[in-house]
Amino acid sequence: xxxxxxxxxxxxxxSAVNRERFIRRYKDHIRxxxxxxxxxxxxxxxxxxxEVKVPAKDISEPSFHYGSGGDWETVHPGNxxxxxxxxIPRPEGGGRGRGGSxxxxxxxxxxxxxxxxxxxxxxxxxxxxxxxxxxxTAIAEAxxxxxxxxxxxxxxxxxxxxxxxxxxxxxxxRIALGGPLKEExxxxxxxxxxxxRSGRPMGEIEVIQARILDLEGRLARLPFLDDVxxxxxxxxxxxxxxxxxxxxxxxxxxxxxxxxxxxxxxxxFTLLYLFLTRKYERVELVFIRHxxxxxxxxxxxxxxxxxxxxxxxxxxxxxxHEICAARYPRSDWNIYAAQASxxxxxxxxPAKSARFLREQLLPxxxxxxxxxxxxxxxxxxxxxxxxxxxxxxxxxxxAMRRVYSPTEIYPVFRDLFRKEKV
Amino acid sequence: MNARVxxxxxxxxEWDFELLEQYDHVIAETAAEYALDTYPNQIEIINSEQMxxxxxxxxxxxxxxxxxxxxxxxxxxxxxxxxxxxxxYEIVINSSPCIAYLMEENSLMMQALVIAHASYGHNSFFxxxxxxKQFTQADAILDYLxxxxxxxxxxxxxFGTAEVEEVIDSCHALMDFGxxxxxxxxxxxxxxxxxxxxxxxxxxxxxxxxxxRTLPPAAPSAAATAAANFPPEPEENILYFVEKHSxxxxxxxxxxxxxxxxxxxxxxxxxxxKVMNEGWATFWHYTLLNRLYEKRIVDDAFMxxxxxxxxxxxxxxxxxxxxxxxxNPYALGFAMxxxxxxxxxxxxxxxxxxxxxxxxxxxxxxxxxxMRNFKDESFIAQYLSPxxxxxxxLFVVADHVGKAELEVDSIHDDQGYRRVRRxxxxxxxxxxxxxxxxxxxxxxxxxRSLTLRNQIFRGRPLAEDEANEVLRHLGRLWGFPVRLxxxxxxxxVDGYREWRP
Numbered sequence: 032x033x034x035x036x037x038x039x040x041x042x043x044x045x046s047a048v049n050r051e052r053f054i055r056r057y058k059d060h061i062r063x064x065x066x067x068x069x070x071x072x073x074x075x076x077x078x079x080x081x082e083v084k085v086p087a088k089d090i091s092e093p094s095f096h097y098g099s100g101g102d103w104e105t106v107h108p109g110n111x112x113x114x115x116x117x118x119i120p121r122p123e124g125g126g127r128g129r130g131g132s133x134x135x136x137x138x139x140x141x142x143x144x145x146x147x148x149x150x151x152x153x154x155x156x157x158x159x160x161x162x163x164x165x166x167x168t169a170i171a172e173a174x175x176x177x178x179x180x181x182x183x184x185x186x187x188x189x190x191x192x193x194x195x196x197x198x199x200x201x202x203x204x205r206i207a208l209g210g211p212l213k214e215e216x217x218x219x220x221x222x223x224x225x226x227x228r229s230g231r232p233m234g235e236i237e238v239i240q241a242r243i244l245d246l247e248g249r250l251a252r253l254p255f256l257d258d259v260x261x262x263x264x265x266x267x268x269x270x271x272x273x274x275x276x277x278x279x280x281x282x283x284x285x286x287x288x289x290x291x292x293x294x295x296x297x298x299x300f301t302l303l304y305l306f307l308t309r310k311y312e313r314v315e316l317v318f319i320r321h322x323x324x325x326x327x328x329x330x331x332x333x334x335x336x337x338x339x340x341x342x343x344x345x346x347x348x349x350x351x352h353e354i355c356a357a358r359y360p361r362s363d364w365n366i367y368a369a370q371a372s373x374x375x376x377x378x379x380x381p382a383k384s385a386r387f388l389r390e391q392l393l394p395x396x397x398x399x400x401x402x403x404x405x406x407x408x409x410x411x412x413x414x415x416x417x418x419x420x421x422x423x424x425x426x427x428x429x430a431m432r433r434v435y436s437p438t439e440i441y442p443v444f445r446d447l448f449r450k451e452k453v
Numbered sequence: 454m455n456a457r458v459x460x461x462x463x464x465x466x467e468w469d470f471e472l473l474e475q476y477d478h479v480i481a482e483t484a485a486e487y488a489l490d491t492y493p494n495q496i497e498i499i500n501s502e503q504m505x506x507x508x509x510x511x512x513x514x515x516x517x518x519x520x521x522x523x524x525x526x527x528x529x530x531x532x533x534x535x536x537x538x539x540x541x542y543e544i545v546i547n548s549s550p551c552i553a554y555l556m557e558e559n560s561l562m563m564q565a566l567v568i569a570h571a572s573y574g575h576n577s578f579f580x581x582x583x584x585x586k587q588f589t590q591a592d593a594i595l596d597y598l599x600x601x602x603x604x605x606x607x608x609x610x611x612f613g614t615a616e617v618e619e620v621i622d623s624c625h626a627l628m629d630f631g632x633x634x635x636x637x638x639x640x641x642x643x644x645x646x647x648x649x650x651x652x653x654x655x656x657x658x659x660x661x662x663x664x665x666r667t668l669p670p671a672a673p674s675a676a677a678t679a680a681a682n683f684p685p686e687p688e689e690n691i692l693y694f695v696e697k698h699s700x701x702x703x704x705x706x707x708x709x710x711x712x713x714x715x716x717x718x719x720x721x722x723x724x725x726x727k728v729m730n731e732g733w734a735t736f737w738h739y740t741l742l743n744r745l746y747e748k749r750i751v752d753d754a755f756m757x758x759x760x761x762x763x764x765x766x767x768x769x770x771x772x773x774x775x776x777x778x779x780x781n782p783y784a785l786g787f788a789m790x791x792x793x794x795x796x797x798x799x800x801x802x803x804x805x806x807x808x809x810x811x812x813x814x815x816x817x818x819x820x821x822x823x824m825r826n827f828k829d830e831s832f833i834a835q836y837l838s839p840x841x842x843x844x845x846x847l848f849v850v851a852d853h854v855g856k857a858e859l860e861v862d863s864i865h866d867d868q869g870y871r872r873v874r875r876x877x878x879x880x881x882x883x884x885x886x887x888x889x890x891x892x893x894x895x896x897x898x899x900x901r902s903l904t905l906r907n908q909i910f911r912g913r914p915l916a917e918d919e920a921n922e923v924l925r926h927l928g929r930l931w932g933f934p935v936r937l938x939x940x941x942x943x944x945x946v947d948g949y950r951e952w953r954p
Contacts, residue, residue: 033477033494033572034550035470038503039557045506045515046526052618053523092521093626093922095890101913103852106877108780109771110848110864117861119850145527 187263374413574734701932732786
């Protein structure tokens with residue numbers, strides 16, 4: 032007996048668990064690749080998958096097998112010119128003698144390249160930042176949905192049962208089914224009365240009485256509440272109403288900001304961007320770099336173009352204010368800003384900046400975050416830090432942190448989102 | 454279904470289940486004409502992603518979780534997505550019922566082809582060939598896979614994923630050496646032992662002669678000293694030896710070793726019969742579909758499409774052509790099966806001289822005999838005819854260490870036929886693919902070290918770095934020092950490598 036079975040609808044991701052194990056095993060390699068990717072990617076592309084390379088020799092599975100050398104005979108097809116005893120020069124690069132049996136068995140040196148999915152990539156990216164798991168899923172979830180009411184349905188969970196609706200339906204059903212019976216009963220009772228009054232024979236009266244009993248019984252058997260009466264509140268998931276947000280990235284690019292500090296800043300900006308894309312359907316990025324004067328630039332220039340000069344923080348804040356006024360009116364846009372700097376500022380600049388921030392920008396912005404990436408061996412507070420410190424009060428839309436390594440970036444966001452109550 | 458409309462069956466790129474059933478039905482009828490003996494069939498339609506999943510687990514429908522399968526999956530997935538590699542049209546599993554996976558992308562003609570190929574060709578081979586009969590239990594394999602998967606996952610929960618993975622990694626490294634080539638004798642029952650003992654005593658009593666008592670005692674023979682050695686005979690199944698004798702492994706680890714060993718054993722017949730198995734299946738899809746055409750069940754267009762695919766499968770590229778990867782088992786196997794039929798039906802003088810035992814016999818019976826009683830090596834040694842050697846234009850190239858150049862050893866001429874045939878058969882020998890490594894000594898009463906012996910064959914060395922790696926894996930399973938000695942043809946120990954915990 033032969034069976035023909037359609038398996039196409041069965042699960043397809045049977046290998047997912049094995050794939051995940053493979054990735055866990057080679058996490059170090061993959062992490063290294065991901066690090067490289069972070070460096071070469073733009074912030075907006077961060078939340079995509081990517082190709083990862085693992086050197087072939089690191090993942091080979093060893094076995095006992097013949098190496099090259101020794102005496103071999105091999106049979107090949109397609110002889111055209113050779114006769115017995117012909118000599119053939121040895122091919123370059125090792126014996127081809129084994130061509131038949133051992134094609135490519137572990138000899139290939141190609142790196143093992145494969146693609147990480149978006150989730151896998153983000154997982155590894157966040158791992159470095161030591162985000163709590165809950166937060167991780169909250170960000171990785173691409174689209175936010177909200178349940179809204181959408182009428183009533185006949186099936187659902189008990190917790191969604193609408194009592195009022197159910198009782199209404201039950202009542203309607205009882206009226207619909209019981210109405211004709213009641214009428215008939217009324218008619219029968221009248222008939223009985225007439226019959227009694229006119230002194231009909233006992234037999235006839237009994238028949239009518241029996242009918243009345245039957246009708247009463249049927250009426251009584253109408254259930255008060257039936258399965259078909261149940262009504263449940265219905266909810267459907269709809270995407271959350273989207274809003275627009277603009278994110279300002281402000282960075283000090285004077286000579287003292289080296290690669291390490293810029294990398295920290297980039298991760299910080301990326302994380303903020305990912306949080307925002309989760310909350311808002313559309314997020315625009317504005318990059319402002321500054322030395323002693325501020326410029327609006329594109330992302331590449333922002334991170335990789337070196338520029339030297341002094342440091343005037345105030346100029347950047349002013350530029351941000353101008354751009355807001357010109358392109359992002361507060362009524363239409365949620366304004367977020369993140370500033371990264373090593374905190375070096377001179378003269379009147381820090382005090383002026385702090386005042387400008389407090390009076391002009393903070394009322395405008397939803398949130399303003401400042402991270403300072405000082406030198407590793409630096410101690411004591413920078414001048415900017417001292418001035419900004421006064422701004423950080425509970426309930427204020429301002430947070431600041433000093434960050435030495437990627438693991439410290441997350442707490443800034445914890446503050447941010449505690450405030451936003453997400 | 455039996456009341457089939459006369460005339461050719463429809464065909465085209467689209468198929469549906471009703472049509473597949475009709476095709477399966479007519480193919481089954483035709484196979485019955487040739488008395489093909491098969492397990493019941495279970496034909497399953499899968500899509501390309503599921504096919505990739507099946508690839509990753511060596512074609513088995515389920516297996517225990519392990520990272521190496523993930524690696525295989527990623528590799529195939531990448532190659533497929535980038536277009537380097539197509540997917541097989543089918544996968545067939547040696548089980549009862551015999552499960553064949555068909556790809557949903559196949560055209561109706563291809564589905565018919567693979568049903569004939571897998572469900573009747575391979576299926577009857579699985580059921581008939583002696584190696585499969587000896588080493589696999591078709592009706593138990595699926596249950597065993599379910600058991601092994603559950604067992605491995607339970608171990609992971611109880612002892613930790615990393616611990617389990619470690620053991621399985623080490624077993625995989627030795628997987629090729631976890632195979633019995635001969636059946637082990639069944640252990641004797643107490644009753645049998647008793648009977649044998651009394652038989653021996655009876656024999657001694659009858660042979661008793663007091664004169665033997667007067668002889669001086671003989672010097673202890675070499676055999677007696679060898680008895681102190683354990684195991685008394687070298688053991689070629691290294692995983693078996695580890696499972697039975699490792700001083701360190703916990704019972705659950707032993708069971709894991711056993712699971713990997715069983716799996717390896719399950720694949721052993723398939724590796725040994727690649728040419729025959731594919732040749733047989735290809736021969737039968739060719740024969741069955743041609744028979745359908747004779748009976749006018751399929752039409753010309755169907756046959757043209759079929760022949761186009763069939764010739765692709767059985768193409769043998771020459772050694773100097775692009776895409777040459779050694780002998781194509783489909784081509785060689787199919788040609789040999791066809792050749793046997795030809796020799797039976799109308800042999801030439803040469804054939805009668807070379808194959809007197811099959812010339813002018815019933816081809817069905819002779820071919821069936823060949824399918825049942827051979828593996829690749831012996832099959833080629835027995836049946837490769839001079840005519841095929843000429844057709845394939847086979848030649849032998851010798852690559853000897855002492856010589857500066859390669860030398861053409863034999864070609865398709867009268868002097869060369871036998872040697873070419875011998876050499877081609879040798880190419881499919883297990884000894885030719887894997888080095889000869891066996892368990893030689895287990896120092897039970899001393900430092901518990903384990904010594905493997907690599908009998909060097911024709912100066913062929915082991916691949917160095919990997920050998921050290923594997924030795925480390927073996928050491929992990931053994932828990933005490935392990936040693937690998939290389940022994941040359943004269944029996945001298947050439948050198949050894951060692952791993953200590």
